[in-house]
Amino acid sequence: MSSRRKFIQTTALSVAAAGVGSLKGLAATTLDAEKKKEKVALKEGIAGYTFKNFSVDQSIAMMKRTKVDALSIKDFHLPLDSTPEKIKEVMEKFRSNGITVYAAGVIYMKTEQEVERAFNYAKTAGLDLIVGVPTVELLPFTEKQVKNHNIRIAIHNHGPEDKLYPSPANVMSNIKGLDNRIGLCLDIGHSLRAGTDPVKAALDYAPRLFDLHIKDLVSSAKDAKPTELGRGVMDFYGLSKALRKIHYAGRYSIEFEMDMNDPLPGIAESFGYMRGVAESLA
Amino acid sequence: MSSRRKFIQTTALSVAAAGVGSLKGLAATTLDAEKKKEKVALKEGIAGYTFKNFSVDQSIAMMKRTKVDALSIKDFHLPLDSTPEKIKEVMEKFRSNGITVYAAGVIYMKTEQEVERAFNYAKTAGLDLIVGVPTVELLPFTEKQVKNHNIRIAIHNHGPEDKLYPSPANVMSNIKGLDNRIGLCLDIGHSLRAGTDPVKAALDYAPRLFDLHIKDLVSSAKDAKPTELGRGVMDFYGLSKALRKIHYAGRYSIEFEMDMNDPLPGIAESFGYMRGVAESLA
Numbered sequence: 001m002s003s004r005r006k007f008i009q010t011t012a013l014s015v016a017a018a019g020v021g022s023l024k025g026l027a028a029t030t031l032d033a034e035k036k037k038e039k040v041a042l043k044e045g046i047a048g049y050t051f052k053n054f055s056v057d058q059s060i061a062m063m064k065r066t067k068v069d070a071l072s073i074k075d076f077h078l079p080l081d082s083t084p085e086k087i088k089e090v091m092e093k094f095r096s097n098g099i100t101v102y103a104a105g106v107i108y109m110k111t112e113q114e115v116e117r118a119f120n121y122a123k124t125a126g127l128d129l130i131v132g133v134p135t136v137e138l139l140p141f142t143e144k145q146v147k148n149h150n151i152r153i154a155i156h157n158h159g160p161e162d163k164l165y166p167s168p169a170n171v172m173s174n175i176k177g178l179d180n181r182i183g184l185c186l187d188i189g190h191s192l193r194a195g196t197d198p199v200k201a202a203l204d205y206a207p208r209l210f211d212l213h214i215k216d217l218v219s220s221a222k223d224a225k226p227t228e229l230g231r232g233v234m235d236f237y238g239l240s241k242a243l244r245k246i247h248y249a250g251r252y253s254i255e256f257e258m259d260m261n262d263p264l265p266g267i268a269e270s271f272g273y274m275r276g277v278a279e280s281l282a
Numbered sequence: 283m284s285s286r287r288k289f290i291q292t293t294a295l296s297v298a299a300a301g302v303g304s305l306k307g308l309a310a311t312t313l314d315a316e317k318k319k320e321k322v323a324l325k326e327g328i329a330g331y332t333f334k335n336f337s338v339d340q341s342i343a344m345m346k347r348t349k350v351d352a353l354s355i356k357d358f359h360l361p362l363d364s365t366p367e368k369i370k371e372v373m374e375k376f377r378s379n380g381i382t383v384y385a386a387g388v389i390y391m392k393t394e395q396e397v398e399r400a401f402n403y404a405k406t407a408g409l410d411l412i413v414g415v416p417t418v419e420l421l422p423f424t425e426k427q428v429k430n431h432n433i434r435i436a437i438h439n440h441g442p443e444d445k446l447y448p449s450p451a452n453v454m455s456n457i458k459g460l461d462n463r464i465g466l467c468l469d470i471g472h473s474l475r476a477g478t479d480p481v482k483a484a485l486d487y488a489p490r491l492f493d494l495h496i497k498d499l500v501s502s503a504k505d506a507k508p509t510e511l512g513r514g515v516m517d518f519y520g521l522s523k524a525l526r527k528i529h530y531a532g533r534y535s536i537e538f539e540m541d542m543n544d545p546l547p548g549i550a551e552s553f554g555y556m557r558g559v560a561e562s563l564a
Contacts, residue, residue: 268551273555276557
């Protein structure tokens with residue numbers, strides 16, 4: 001929100017210069033509100049899967065339009081077997097457009113080679129967080145990689161139809177006792193479909209909550225369809241309050257999984273909604 | 283939000299039928315949240331000027347996409363000299379698409395003939411609210427039309443550059459003592475540019491506050507540019523609280539005045555933002 005700060009600073013200065021009393025009062029109020037907001041703001045992001053049908057350039061354009069400055073990069077934008085040169089080139093493209101790639105994922109891993117590849121990929125990209133799904137059997141090997149590279153991994157829960165991690169509890173029970181750099185990427189939609197209140201999950205699993213996939217659903221049924229944030233049943237106000245309470249330091253990444261050939265209006269509405277909820281917590 | 287209610291009712295029923303205890307709890311929480319929300323929800327709308335460069339059909343498509351169901355119709359969608367048949371045809375087109383035309387405007391009136399025409403147009407369209415700008419000299423004649431037709435008029439403030447009504451206070455001082463069906467359409471952007479805190483204006487002018495044009499600005503300077511709701515300096519949380527406090531019964535209409543050849547993402551983000559703010563007041 002640095003451009004907002006800039007606007008307000010500019011306003012405050014120009015108002016002071018003009019010496020207009022009534023506007024001074026307004027600007028002061030606005031500055032106070034802004035200070036409060038920054039203190040509690042959750043950091044935004046977007047999950048790369050949202051851009052399944054779009055190139056890196058198209059995705060950057062959509063992120064700039066909606067003022068989203070952080071991405072969890074998905075492999076269709078940067079294949080896992082990319083050369084170091086290619087990895088650096090794509091990362092630099094996001095960086096030069098003002099976008100922080102804060103994680104890579106979701107990366108599925110079924111062999112030790114795939115685990116090693118994911119960690120090397122993250123290391124070359126300069127990332128300290130993988131959002132991944134190693135099989136349960138691979139968790140001890142994954143832990144070794146975490147220790148070797150000092151790169152964290154957030155294991156992503158899927159929904160009730162998933163064999164590996166159908167709910168956040170399945171992730172947590174499997175990583176119990178492992179290095180505390182192995183944690184959870186809580187997908188709130190899959191969690192709700194699995195019958196787990198995502199607000200409760202965020203509170204319960206706070207110390208290991210590294211990343212969030214944020215979405216809304218038209219119901220809490222197992223096969224519930226996604227909808228724009230705020231139109232469905234998800235309690236975003238409760239979730240935002242919970243994240244504040246646990247001093248969540250990660251990002252919340254909106255993963256928008258409808259209108260996938262024309263997602264921009266839905267992405268925009270969804271970020272608008274989350275920003276409106278955040279406003280109220282300021 | 284009837285489709286939301288439907289979703290939730292369906293969920294509650296299917297959950298009850300399945301007898302799944304944990305989901306029952308979730309559904310109950312969601313129902314409670316929904317009830318609270320309805321109690322305090324402000325009614326949405328959109329100001330027709332937003333669609334300056336789009337046909338009626340294109341505008342309807344954008345409203346449906348963003349789930350906005352009320353419009354203050356602008357003359358480029360329905361010229362003021364339209365035949366009664368044309369007026370009925372266009373009104374029916376909105377109605378059959380689930381959209382309530384709740385007002386006509388902004389309509390500028392510089393002669394008695396133009397005032398008469400505006401009231402006849404509203405009457406033929408079945409509207410009980412005009413958002414308009416009659417000259418100060420025409421206010422007594424406008425009052426007669428209000429009494430004749432029992433149609434209210436909300437006079438719209440422009441900004442500091444306007445000769446007629448540069449701030450809400452100029453509207454209010456000029457309508458003082460006139461029929462109480464003559465009131466204010468508070469344009470919060472123009473108000474802020476004129477140095478009047480819109481939250482204070484909403485509170486001060488509550489009994490005569492009939493309509494709202496909602497927008498955000500990058501600063502409170504006289505020539506400040508518009509921006510998507512939530513990105514600028516406007517205090518929407520404070521405004522929403524004020525509107526609740528005064529039991530505002532009208533609509534808040536977003537008037538989106540940037541990217542006018544491609545406004546959909548900005549409209550979507552702006553409604554998302556207002557809905558997020560409203561969520562927090564539930």
